[in-house]
Amino acid sequence: MRIHFIAIGGSAMHNLAIALHQKGYEVTGSDDTIFEPSKSRLERYELLPNQFGWFADKITSDLDAVILGMHAKKDNEELLKAQELGVKIYSYPEFLYEQSKNKTRVVIGGSHGKTTITSMILHVLHYHDKEVDYMVGAQLEGFDTMVHLTEENDFIILEGDEYLSSPIDRRPKFHLYQPNIALISGIEWDHINVFPTFDNYVDQFRIFIESIVNGGALVYNEEDSEVRKMAELTENPIRKFPYFTPVYRIEQGETLLNTPEGEMPVEVFGAHNLSNLAGAKWICQHMGIDEDDFYEAIASFKGASKRLEKIVEHNNTVAFKDFAHSPSKVRATTKAVKEQYKDRKVVACLELHTYSSLDALFLKEYEGALNTADEAVVFYSPDAVKIKQLEEVSAAQIETAFNRDDLIIYTKPKDFKEYLAQKDFDNSVLLLMSSGNYGGLDFDEVKKWVIRE
Missing domain, CATH: 3.90.190.20 (Mur ligase, C-terminal domain)
Structure with missing residues (x-):
């Protein structure tokens, strides 16, 4: 397949470009400027544009798809050319859904903690050599890219961002994934330039819950009153699994987590991170990792990039x-x-x-x-x-x-x-x-x- 990225330099966009290149797709892209580390990483895979700027002649009718990044504007000349030629245009999340519609989609949502929970899950699965596709919002130790796509893996784990999908698609990204298994870590008003009231912001999570496929599962933080209320009121026929902050104590600067086998030292600390850990445990259990194996793996998790x-x-x-x-x-x-x-x-x-x-x-x-x-x-x-x-x-x-x-x-x-x-x-x-x-x-x-x- 031939895919062109408009605004290839973004954190998520350049990782998707690399993932598709690794999958064997022919990938090209444009951007008006690209910063590090995106620039060096694209260069390493020979995907860095020869020159910065937008060029309508890069858009031809033999392209299979154009992926449009949020950084581009509605009047971008490459976008206008793609629309004129009738080339299929995807937002980033739309394309991820296309890549995963035959897989079990696990989507991690919430105003905060998304990256940490997704990272915890991936760390545990990696520890136990369980191969999955994924998209996460930070660079993780032991992982080359923030996006990984294959034909053969059964599961895909997606960090479910509530921000808008593209300049021409004003839907929140996580509305497009249709999860089989979903998690909501908490709700706190954010992105007020897009969601001008708290109620408007909360509605996006209600829509997210309704998008879970029939018979799917919702794992949710029952200590967050908005999330709990939403989970209890939904009429979507799904299974519900509440979680809460586990018991722990701190001794001489070390966090000790209560487990069925006794106290266990963990590298992460803080009630919010231990709540994230409890949510990650539920998701891993839905993916076939039992409780003992989860604790064995999570003990060595040091955190996601820029998260404490x-x-x-x-x-x-x-x-x-x-x-x-x-x-x-x-x-x-x-x-x-x-x-x-x-x-x-x-x-x-x-x-x-x-x-x-x-x-x-x-x-x-x-x-x-x-x-x-x-x-x-x-x-x-x-x-x-x-x-x-x-x-x-x-x-x-x-x-x-x-x-x-x-x-x-x-x-x-x-x-x-x-x-x-x-x-x-x-x-x-x-x-x-x-x-x-x-x-x-x-x-x-x-x-x-x-x-x-």
């Missing part, structure tokens, strides 16, 4: 980076780190980077989110606010929203870097939370500042 990822540890100092940006995830992650390292000073740094977090009306959702940190820092770029065409946000608004008098606020990358460079991190934990990079922060430099002797 330890970047450096030296003597009594440690630093983590985390993708946390929504209020509940920031709150849960900060609390988890303080619980794990209760005898150390926790310095929590949050970058407000997404549309939601930079929205003046949404800011109030962050009240108390950093309260468990001993020192709290918020970084945001006024330039990012302008680029996103949002109302200007002031430092005073942020301080009021977080409701913390000693909150430290930076708006210039240079000032934030100087703060980190001059900080004494002895007997401390540095927690860097962002879906961005603090205006170009070099994490190798951060490592040097943290372990400075």
Whole structure:
């Protein structure tokens, strides 16, 4: 098959391009710019476009399909040419469904925890040499790509994102997968630029539950009131499997999880991660992995990339980076780190980077989110606010929203870097939370500042 990608450089798009190349498809693509690591990875597989930009002559009638990325615009000349020629156009999730409609589809949904749960499941299956197709939102240790597709595997595991599918398909991605087995980890209002009210956002998950095939299974977090209510009220004829945070305790910085065989040390920590583990266990059991085998494998799971990822540890100092940006995830992650390292000073740094977090009306959702940190820092770029065409946000608004008098606020990358460079991190934990990079922060430099002797 001949497939052309419009906006091939995206995190998900370039991984799908590589997966199809590995499957034997003829793959081409375009983009107006491509950043690392996408650029190097596409180059390694000889899929990097010869030049950046959009070129209508790349679209020909002998293409089997065009896959349209979210980064492209509705008036993209390649898209217009494909429409003119009548070439089949797929969004990313539509194409994944086409590739998996004869498989058992396992879809992991929720406002937070999707990547971690999907990663846990894949780690356990990989540990026990169980081959599956998959799409996950982070690079995993032991896996070459974030997307893997075959003809022969029976199962496919899909991270079910609720964001829109493409510039011409405004349906949330996870509405298109029609899962046989689904999981919802929790619901907290997000993507307010697309879902302007909480009720509108919640409706997307209701539709997701209704999309589960008849006789399918829903695994859900019963500790989340919205999820529990939705699961109980659905009239879809499916089987339901609630889960909750397992019993655990922390001893000398180590998390010990209660199991039927007694206490077991695990690498991940925090109530939210152990809740994720409970959900992953249910999914693995549906896929033929028994409880004992799950625990044996999960003991060695160290986490997904940028999900409480330890970047450096030296003597009594440690630093983590985390993708946390929504209020509940920031709150849960900060609390988890303080619980794990209760005898150390926790310095929590949050970058407000997404549309939601930079929205003046949404800011109030962050009240108390950093309260468990001993020192709290918020970084945001006024330039990012302008680029996103949002109302200007002031430092005073942020301080009021977080409701913390000693909150430290930076708006210039240079000032934030100087703060980190001059900080004494002895007997401390540095927690860097962002879906961005603090205006170009070099994490190798951060490592040097943290372990400075």
